[in-house]
Amino acid sequence: xxxxxxxxxxxxxxxxxxxxxxxxxxxxxxxxxxxxxxxxxxxxxxxxxxxxxxxxxxxxxxxxxxxxxxxxxxxxxxxxxxxxxxxxxxxxxxxxxxxxxxxxxxxxxxxxxxxxxxxxxxxxxxxxxxxxxxxxxxxxxxxxxxxxxxxxxxxxxxxxxxxxxxxxxxxxxxxxxxxxxxxxxxxxxxxxxxxxxxxxxxxxxxxxxxxxxxxxxxxxxxxxxxxxxxxxxxxxxxxxxx
Amino acid sequence: xxxxxxxxxxxxxxxxxxxxxxxxxxxxxxxxxxxxxxxxxxxxxxxxxxxxxxxxxxxxxxxxxxxxxxxxxxxxxxxxxxxxxxxxxxxxxxxxxxxxxxxxxxxxxxxxxxxxxxxxxxxxxxxxxxxxxxxxxxxxxxxxxxxxxxxxxxxxxxxxxxxxxxxxxxxxxxxxxxxxxxxxxxxxxxxxxxxxxxxxxxxxxxxxxxxxxxxxxxxxxxxxxxxxxxxxxxxxxxxxxxxxxxxxxxxxxxxxxxxxxxxxxxxxxxxxxxxxxxxxxxxxxxxxx
Amino acid sequence: xxxxxxxxxxxxxxxxxxxxxxxxxxxxxxxxxxxxxxxxxxxxxxxxxxxxxxxxxxxxxxxxxxxxxxxxxxxxxxxxxxxxxxxxxxxxxxxxxxxxxxxxxxxxxxxxxxxxxxxxxxxxxxxxxxxxxxxxxxxxxxxxxxxxxxxxxxxxxxxxxxxxxxxxxxxxxxxxxxxxxxxxxxxxxxxxxxxxxxxxxxxxxxxxxxxxxxxxxxxxxxxxxxxxxxxxxxxxxxxxxxxxxxxxxxxxxxxxxxxxxxxxxxxxxxxxxxxxxxxxxxxxxxxxxxxxxxxxxxxxxxx
Numbered sequence: 001x002x003x004x005x006x007x008x009x010x011x012x013x014x015x016x017x018x019x020x021x022x023x024x025x026x027x028x029x030x031x032x033x034x035x036x037x038x039x040x041x042x043x044x045x046x047x048x049x050x051x052x053x054x055x056x057x058x059x060x061x062x063x064x065x066x067x068x069x070x071x072x073x074x075x076x077x078x079x080x081x082x083x084x085x086x087x088x089x090x091x092x093x094x095x096x097x098x099x100x101x102x103x104x105x106x107x108x109x110x111x112x113x114x115x116x117x118x119x120x121x122x123x124x125x126x127x128x129x130x131x132x133x134x135x136x137x138x139x140x141x142x143x144x145x146x147x148x149x150x151x152x153x154x155x156x157x158x159x160x161x162x163x164x165x166x167x168x169x170x171x172x173x174x175x176x177x178x179x180x181x182x183x184x185x186x187x188x189x190x191x192x193x194x195x196x197x198x199x200x201x202x203x204x205x206x207x208x209x210x211x212x213x214x215x216x217x218x219x220x221x222x223x224x225x226x227x228x229x230x231x232x233x234x235x236x237x238x239x240x241x242x
Numbered sequence: 243x244x245x246x247x248x249x250x251x252x253x254x255x256x257x258x259x260x261x262x263x264x265x266x267x268x269x270x271x272x273x274x275x276x277x278x279x280x281x282x283x284x285x286x287x288x289x290x291x292x293x294x295x296x297x298x299x300x301x302x303x304x305x306x307x308x309x310x311x312x313x314x315x316x317x318x319x320x321x322x323x324x325x326x327x328x329x330x331x332x333x334x335x336x337x338x339x340x341x342x343x344x345x346x347x348x349x350x351x352x353x354x355x356x357x358x359x360x361x362x363x364x365x366x367x368x369x370x371x372x373x374x375x376x377x378x379x380x381x382x383x384x385x386x387x388x389x390x391x392x393x394x395x396x397x398x399x400x401x402x403x404x405x406x407x408x409x410x411x412x413x414x415x416x417x418x419x420x421x422x423x424x425x426x427x428x429x430x431x432x433x434x435x436x437x438x439x440x441x442x443x444x445x446x447x448x449x450x451x452x453x454x455x456x457x458x459x460x461x462x463x464x465x466x467x468x469x470x471x472x473x474x475x476x477x478x479x480x481x482x483x484x485x486x487x488x489x490x491x492x493x494x495x496x497x498x499x500x501x502x503x504x505x506x507x508x509x510x511x512x513x514x515x516x517x518x519x520x521x522x523x524x525x526x527x528x529x530x531x
Numbered sequence: 532x533x534x535x536x537x538x539x540x541x542x543x544x545x546x547x548x549x550x551x552x553x554x555x556x557x558x559x560x561x562x563x564x565x566x567x568x569x570x571x572x573x574x575x576x577x578x579x580x581x582x583x584x585x586x587x588x589x590x591x592x593x594x595x596x597x598x599x600x601x602x603x604x605x606x607x608x609x610x611x612x613x614x615x616x617x618x619x620x621x622x623x624x625x626x627x628x629x630x631x632x633x634x635x636x637x638x639x640x641x642x643x644x645x646x647x648x649x650x651x652x653x654x655x656x657x658x659x660x661x662x663x664x665x666x667x668x669x670x671x672x673x674x675x676x677x678x679x680x681x682x683x684x685x686x687x688x689x690x691x692x693x694x695x696x697x698x699x700x701x702x703x704x705x706x707x708x709x710x711x712x713x714x715x716x717x718x719x720x721x722x723x724x725x726x727x728x729x730x731x732x733x734x735x736x737x738x739x740x741x742x743x744x745x746x747x748x749x750x751x752x753x754x755x756x757x758x759x760x761x762x763x764x765x766x767x768x769x770x771x772x773x774x775x776x777x778x779x780x781x782x783x784x785x786x787x788x789x790x791x792x793x794x795x796x797x798x799x800x801x802x803x804x805x806x807x808x809x810x811x812x813x814x815x816x817x818x819x820x821x822x823x824x825x826x827x828x829x830x831x832x833x834x
Contacts, residue, residue, distance in 0.1 A: 072713035090707040101704050105716035347807025354800030470638045505653050512646045
């Protein structure tokens with residue numbers, strides 16, 4: 001059944017339509033890639049789903065429950081977690097504190113003691129449990145990314161939104177990152193991931209949705225999409241007929 | 243009566259607009275919220291009085307000295323005080339609070355200095371105070387001179403920002419300080435220029451204010467407040483917005499002072515400020531987010 | 532152990548009025564008042580980093596409520612009314628300004644005290660026709676000291692409790708990154724509002740308790756902006772994020788300013804300004820953090 005339903009989502013900034021009547025759904029347990037050239041509206045769409053921006057028209061619902069019109073924290077509590085394109089950690093807090101927060105305030109509404117166990121588990125999952133009491137400000141870039149993922153996981157979300165989480169990693173780190181996301185799949189979580197690295201998309205996402213200039217231009221199996229002339233044209237520019 | 247209020251409001255508004263322009267430049271380009279801005283204005287105002295009374299220098303000549311002196315003072319201030327804070331801040335958020343607190347200290351430092359030198363009494367000069375008839379309303383000539391100064395200085399700046407290559411550089415830094423270095427802009431230099439220019443505008447505003455208004459050493463905070471309100475009304479970093487909002491505020495203040503009670507001008511300023519913040523948090527002319 | 536130590540310290544402070552002169556008691560009251568103000572200010576502004584310059588707005592509202600009601604109601608009710616008025620105003624101010632970016636909040640609070648002062652002055656002159664009011668309450672300096680000490684202790688106790696609660700955690704996240712806070716499920720408006728109202732209520736109560744010392748109250752006295760500035764600099768000097776930081780900053784600075792205003796009344800603002808700048812440059816996170824850094828560095832050298 002459809003867990004996350006996006007129905008005619010539209011976002012206009014002054015004159016510009018960044019997301020234009022986009023509709024698709026995510027089945028429970030699915031990992032779907034969200035592709036498209038730069039400026040095609042992917043991050044805006046993520047922002048619409050997570051409530052960072054309000055839709056101009058259309059609706060988004062989780063499990064039949066309407067998310068549009070609700071505040072960011074309400075959407076987070078409904079079970080949507082996200083990472084950010086430009087990594088955002090809480091620098092004055094320790095790792096374990098960073099990760100405890102969504103477990104306390106997220107859908108689980110756990111007590112601080114329970115939340116710390118959840119947080120430690122999430123840190124273990126991303127391989128940071130050894131540094132739990134270190135300050136988040138001292139982390140390397142890859143570890144910051146890991147921390148952000150752990151934070152999203154600790155909220156025990158129904159849907160996880162990853163905004164280019166794999167960007168900027170070297171080949172070894174990328175392989176680790178892909179393995180990490182694959183391990184999440186086994187836990188039954190539903191993921192929508194914005195990604196430019198095709199290697200990762202092929203490895204992780206059986207299905208992709210593709211955006212161009214704010215519109216959805218494809219929603220199909222990954223292998224089909226990557227051979228789809230519309231998709232190729234979108235990546236190479238309007239003029240190129242591939 | 244109404245016309246008198248309008249014209250007096252326009253003059254006051256033009257001075258406010260010029261002051262706000264300097265503040266919005268400083269914040270827009272350097273991300274430094276300068277709470278000592280009003281004190282810098284006052285220093286210029288006192289300087290004009292001293293030059294006039296003790297050295298017999300005509301205010302319009304004094305202005306030619308004060309304007310570049312303000313630039314130099316701003317340049318030094320940025321280099322000595324702000325630059326270290328900018329360098330230290332690195333990550334987001336830190337600089338705003340640090341600069342507020344540091345310029346807050348500067349506020350007291352200058353205010354204390356002014357109080358020691360000039361005392362707490364009101365000061366004014368009598369300069370060109372004969373009336374001229376404007377549309378049948380008698381207006382003191384000094385106010386008209388101040389209006390012209392503000393229009394010329396403000397207009398020149400707006401033109402420079404919009405028409406010159408230098409203005410383009412400034413606007414680029416204001417838009418995106420992070421990516422300006424990518425196109426070969428020395429952000430530090432531009433920020434220093436912006437801060438100095440802002441201080442120069444503060445000085446010009448202060449000097450022109452001194453030509454027609456009485457003031458005292460403790461008035462700086464009020465100038466800062468008003469300039470801030472105008473900046474926010476106009477939209478932070480928005481030059482045209484600051485001009486319109488400045489004139490609007492001058493008009494509102496004059497109307498409230500003549501029609502209701504002079505003791506409520508600041509309350510009126512604040513009421514407008516709150517209304518704008520609640521209605522359009524990005525300023526009257528800012529983009530809606 | 533720690534609790535015992537604190538209780539013993541509090542007991543010593545409570546007995547202090549019996550051992551000092553009237554002048555000494557005056558100093559004690561002043562010091563405890565600023566400890567309360569700085570700690571109350573830091574309750575909200577410390578973790579959230581929303582720098583509020585409105586301390587004296589609430590302090591003055593407290594003093595003024597007492598001045599208006601002191602003959603009409605019994606004293607405990609006067610205090611409760613003052614707290615209620617302060618909380619109500621904080622609620623309105625908070626609801627309208629806490630949604631805004633930090634910089635707007637600073638600017639707004641910067642002018643709030645002046646706005647309240649102008650409105651009260653205008654109201655008193657035009658409506659009630661009295662500018663100054665007298666406070667005749669049967670309270671000794673010792674009574675005031677004990678009340679303020681109790682409020683100060685309660686403030687620090689409340690802060691300690693909040694620091695360990697969900698609210699404290701949420702406030703720290705808000706201070707670090709509001710976007711992350713919201714996407715972690717934290718209700719930003721409610722979190723900030725609760726802390727702001729609590730903090731403002733404490734500041735109002737401090738003004739109400741201190742006001743009988745003035746005897747004569749008028750807007751220019753009750754809304755003296757220096758109080759706001761001193762509160763901020765004290766909390767920052769000690770470390771606004773630490774439980775004991777504001778108290779640690781308040782005591783020495785209060786004494787220094789007492790001395791300065793007695794001996795250098797004219798150049799006093801200059802010293803205040805220099806101190807502000809010095810704290811921002813030399814001790815950006817407060818004395819406590821500075822000491823820790825120093826100790827850590829010392830440890831590294833030895834190791």
